[in-house]
Amino acid sequence: METEPAGARSPRVRRLLARPELAAALGAAVLWIFFTIQAAEPFLSRAGTAAYLNAAAPLGILAVAVSLLMIGGEFDLSVGSIIGVSGMSIMLLTTHFGWPLWPALAATVGLCLSIGYLNGIIVVRTGLPSFIVTLGMLFTVRGLTIAISRGLSGRTQLGGLDGSTGYEAARFLFASSPLPPFRVSVIWWIGLTAAATWVLNRTRYGNWIFGAGGQAETARNLGVPVSRVKISLFMTTAGAACLVGIIQAVQFNGADTLRGTLQEFWAITAVVIGGTLLRGGYGSAIGAALGALIFGLVRQGIVMIGVNADWFQVALGTLLIAAVLFNNQVRRLVEQRR
Amino acid sequence: MSSDPRLAVREISKTFGSVRALERVSLDVRAGEVTCLLGDNGAGKTTLIKILSGVYGPTEGEIRLDGTSLQLSSPREALARGITTVYQDLAIAPLMSVWRNFFLGAEPLKGRGPFRRLDPVRCERIAREELARLGVQIADTYQPAGTLSGGERQSLAIARALHRGGRLLVLDEPTAALGVRQTKVLLRTILEVSQEDVGVILVTHNPHHAFPVGDHFVVLRRGQVVADRAKDELSQETLIQLMAGDDLAAGPGGPAA
Numbered sequence: 001m002e003t004e005p006a007g008a009r010s011p012r013v014r015r016l017l018a019r020p021e022l023a024a025a026l027g028a029a030v031l032w033i034f035f036t037i038q039a040a041e042p043f044l045s046r047a048g049t050a051a052y053l054n055a056a057a058p059l060g061i062l063a064v065a066v067s068l069l070m071i072g073g074e075f076d077l078s079v080g081s082i083i084g085v086s087g088m089s090i091m092l093l094t095t096h097f098g099w100p101l102w103p104a105l106a107a108t109v110g111l112c113l114s115i116g117y118l119n120g121i122i123v124v125r126t127g128l129p130s131f132i133v134t135l136g137m138l139f140t141v142r143g144l145t146i147a148i149s150r151g152l153s154g155r156t157q158l159g160g161l162d163g164s165t166g167y168e169a170a171r172f173l174f175a176s177s178p179l180p181p182f183r184v185s186v187i188w189w190i191g192l193t194a195a196a197t198w199v200l201n202r203t204r205y206g207n208w209i210f211g212a213g214g215q216a217e218t219a220r221n222l223g224v225p226v227s228r229v230k231i232s233l234f235m236t237t238a239g240a241a242c243l244v245g246i247i248q249a250v251q252f253n254g255a256d257t258l259r260g261t262l263q264e265f266w267a268i269t270a271v272v273i274g275g276t277l278l279r280g281g282y283g284s285a286i287g288a289a290l291g292a293l294i295f296g297l298v299r300q301g302i303v304m305i306g307v308n309a310d311w312f313q314v315a316l317g318t319l320l321i322a323a324v325l326f327n328n329q330v331r332r333l334v335e336q337r338r
Numbered sequence: 339m340s341s342d343p344r345l346a347v348r349e350i351s352k353t354f355g356s357v358r359a360l361e362r363v364s365l366d367v368r369a370g371e372v373t374c375l376l377g378d379n380g381a382g383k384t385t386l387i388k389i390l391s392g393v394y395g396p397t398e399g400e401i402r403l404d405g406t407s408l409q410l411s412s413p414r415e416a417l418a419r420g421i422t423t424v425y426q427d428l429a430i431a432p433l434m435s436v437w438r439n440f441f442l443g444a445e446p447l448k449g450r451g452p453f454r455r456l457d458p459v460r461c462e463r464i465a466r467e468e469l470a471r472l473g474v475q476i477a478d479t480y481q482p483a484g485t486l487s488g489g490e491r492q493s494l495a496i497a498r499a500l501h502r503g504g505r506l507l508v509l510d511e512p513t514a515a516l517g518v519r520q521t522k523v524l525l526r527t528i529l530e531v532s533q534e535d536v537g538v539i540l541v542t543h544n545p546h547h548a549f550p551v552g553d554h555f556v557v558l559r560r561g562q563v564v565a566d567r568a569k570d571e572l573s574q575e576t577l578i579q580l581m582a583g584d585d586l587a588a589g590p591g592g593p594a595a
Contacts, residue, residue, distance in 0.1 A: 011478040018480075202455040204445040207434075211442045214431030221391070221425060222443030222498075223414040282433040 017333070020275030021287030023326040027273065027319060028290050028297065035301035042304045050181040051304075056296025058244045060189035060289050062263060063270035064196045065240030067288035069233040070271050071200070073213030073280030074130040076234060078119060078137035079241040079267060082112050083260025085145045086245025091158035091255045092149065101166035109242055115141060116238025120231030130234075138264065146257045159254030167250075175251035185247050189289065192240070196285035209233065214281025269316065270295055273323040294319060342405035344369040344537035345390075345506055350399030352385050359385040361561045362399070367506065367537040372528060374548040375541045376581050377558035383541050386558070387510055390539070391423035392416030403505065417443070420505035426514055429495035432484025436476055439483045440465035440498050468497040473523040488515035496524065500531055507531060508539045513547045525551045545581060549574045557581055 016022075035043045042048045062079055069076055086108055093104035119137055123130045149156055161167060176184045200206040211219035212226045220226045241260065249255045272278065273294055274287025298315050345367040352360040360382045367373045377383050389396050392410035401408040403419060410416050416423070430439045441461050447454045465479045474493045476486075483494060492515045499507060509528070513521045528551050532538045542548050548555065555572065557565040557580045565572075565580045572580075 011480065014478070015480050198455075201458075204447060204456065207438055207442060207445050207456065210434050210438060211431050214433050218425075218429065218431055219442060221393070221413050221423065223417040224443045225414060277433070281431060 017330060020277075020282060020284045020327070021290055022275065022330060023323045024274045024287045024290035024294065026326075027323060028293050031294060031297045031301065035297065035305060038305040039301070043301060047181055048300070048304060050183075052293075052296035052300040053186045054181070054183045054296075055299050056292045057183060057185035057189040058247060059263070059266055059270055059295050060292035061185070061192055061244055061247075062237075062240050062267045063274070063288040063292045064189070064192050064285045065237045066267040067271045067274060067276050067283055067285050068196055068200070068209060069237050070268075070276050070278070071213050071280060071283040072209045072230055072233045073216060074123060074230055074233065075134060075268070076119065076237040077131065077134040077264045078115065078141060079237055080260040080263040080265075081138045081141035081145065082115055082238050082241035083245040083248070083263055084255075084257055085115070085141050086112055086242045087249040087255025087259050088145050088149050088158070088257055090246065090249045091161060092152055094164040095158055095160050096153050099164075101161070101164040101170050104164070105170065105246060108246065109239070112238045112242030112245075113235050116235035117231060119238070120234035123234070124227040124230055142257075149257050156257040157254065161249060161253050161255075170246075170250050174247045183251075185251075188243065188247070189292070193285055193289040200285055205229070210281060212280075266295065269320050273320055275323075275327050342402070343367060344404060345539075346402040346405075347386075347390075348400045348402070350386075350389065350396040350401065352382075352389060352394075353397050359561050360389075360396070363558070363561070363563050365556045365563060365566060367539055368554075369505070369535050369537045370532055371553040372532045372538045372540055372551050374552035374555045375539055375558065376543060376545065376548060376555060376577070378543060378581065378583075380560075381558040382561040383558055384510070385561075387423060387425075387508055387539075387541060390416070390506075390508055391421060414443075417502075417504070420503075421508065422499045422502050422504040422506070423508040424495045424499045424510060424512060426511040430483040430486075430491050433482050436469075436479035436481060436483050436486070436494060437461045437465040439494060440468070440479070440501070442498075444502055464501070465497075468501045469493060471500075472497050472527060473520055489517055489520050492516060493520060493524070496527075500527065504536065506537045506539070508541070510541045511543070512540070513542065513544060521547065543581070545574060545577045549577060559583060 066076060066079065089108040089111055090101075090104050093099040093107060094101055115137065119130070119134055122128065122133045146156055149158070174184065178184055178187070200209060208219065208224045208229045211222070211224050212229045216226050245255070245260065248259060270291030271283070271288045273291035274284060274289070276283025276287060295316065298319070299312055302312050302315060303309055343366040347363060347365045349362045349364055350360060351358065351362055363382070363386060365373070375383055375386065388394055390401070392413045392415050395410065403421070408419065410419070431442065434442070437458070445456055446461065448457045449455050462479050466476060469476055472493045474490050476490070483491065486494065492512060496509065496512055499509070512524060516524060525547065528538055528540065540548060540552065552569060554568050555565065555577060556563060
């Protein structure tokens with residue numbers, strides 16, 4: 001029968017190489033070194049570091065949640081529109097209806113989670129691809145946000161959140177800078193990454209996410225409540241988008257119906273750079289966080305080295321394709337029989 | 339306590355649209371015995387398994403487990419009632435590690451409250467040991483299950499079911515992907531398991547694998563039971579004839595085409 005040759009490389013090394021976030025970690029390191037060499041002065045400074053971390057944080061919060069969903073085998077293209085509705089819901093409830101801020105935040109979270117639930121229940125019940133369902137939801141939610149905002153207030157941008165009761169506490173929680181110039185959103189980002197990683201690797205629910213994405217039928221036969229897992233994941237991405245909307249509304253003291261536009265694609269980009277497979281069943285939250293870090297590094301670094309910011313999308317698009325090619329190669333090497 | 343069989347299937351029928359997949363099927367499975375369910379492709383074996391494991395319900399008829407009526411709404415519920423099924427395909431998630439596959443859906447936890455968590459070291463060890471029991475040596479159970487051979491995957495699924503235990507173990511074509519040695523080990527293990535107050539249903543179309551381990555044989559053809567006999571009531575040759583559709587062996591009451 002098959003006998004195992006004593007492995008030349010230890011299982012630990014192979015496991016490390018098999019980590020989905022390998023390419024993202026290497027990519028982030030290479031970019032960091034590159035920008036350090038090219039523009040050490042602004043880049044390595046405290047302000048420079050804060051610039052790219054602050055830029056990465058909102059996307060990071062979003063991408064970490066999206067990575068869980070994508071590992072669970074589904075897409076969510078509606079997150080950008082949920083960022084938009086989150087901000088406008090807060091602004092309308094406070095400035096238009098005169099609610100105190102905290103009840104407005106609670107209602108907004110409830111609204112966003114309901115949208116996530118709706119995404120999930122439609123996908124699970126109809127069996128339609130989540131790509132289509134959430135694409136439909138993207139337009140529906142964005143359109144409703146614009147229509148209702150204009151209908152109620154006559155405007156698509158609202159400001160003056162600082163006038164509402166409870167603003168100071170919210171500002172501390174969502175938009176302060178405990179270690180200036182680092183924003184508190186960086187802490188949210190890191191905290192959520194740690195929580196998602198714990199969930200994926202150390203909880204029963206995490207194992208169910210992998211199972212639901214990797215082989216839903218098998219998982220169901222083994223007793224995994226696949227539908228519930230998927231619905232909860234859609235609610236997680238909606239919740240993360242809601243949080244980003246809240247952070248931005250508090251930070252900018254107002255909201256815009258178009259806020260969050262294209263964030264769904266940036267999130268998927270970060271998640272895929274982070275090594276999560278499009279077909280699900282494989283991936284990592286740390287990878288998604290590193291994908292967001294790469295986004296921040298490129299966005300800020302490119303300006304610091306004096307390149308026109310127009311090149312940002314070119315760089316990120318190229319990195320996306322390179323990361324996926326690299327991941328495929330490594331996976332092929334590692335997934336040989338041990 | 340010999341009155342109630344572990345599983346009593348009574349007159350169950352299943353129709354899909356106009357197709358009648360099962361027609362008034364009855365059979366008993368006793369604890370401590372291996373009941374072999376035989377039949378050609380399309381005989382209704384898979385339909386019966388899926389009803390027993392909660393994937394869907396019967397159109398008519400009743401199923402009793404240890405004397406209590408069984409109304410299953412999901413595979414999760416079937417598992418909770420002690421019915422464990424190993425499917426021929428769809429047994430593993432290829433990108434998940436071997437140990438994660440092994441515990442999928444029934445992960446053991448340690449710690450308390452919000453710190454309840456998986457214990458990879460323990461899971462890894464148990465998965466490796468349980469696979470070794472079936473004669474499969476895996477050096478690193480962190481490797482994706484998709485890297486295993488067909489036989490090893492099958493063994494993984496079976497080892498998982500054996501480890502979970504339960505009152506009724508349903509094995510769908512367990513020997514299909516196995517080599518000669520692994521088949522031997524598996525059949526021996528099935529015999530061992532059935533001694534432990536478990537009712538085993540072995541679904542197969544291979545009478546050579548069924549005969550040595552089975553205590554009692556049920557042959558399905560076109561959705562109907564055409565024979566239901568204890569081991570001492572038939573020979574391996576008769577069994578093969580029954581499966582081949584030789585109605586001489588089936589006796590009166592065999593199906594009219």
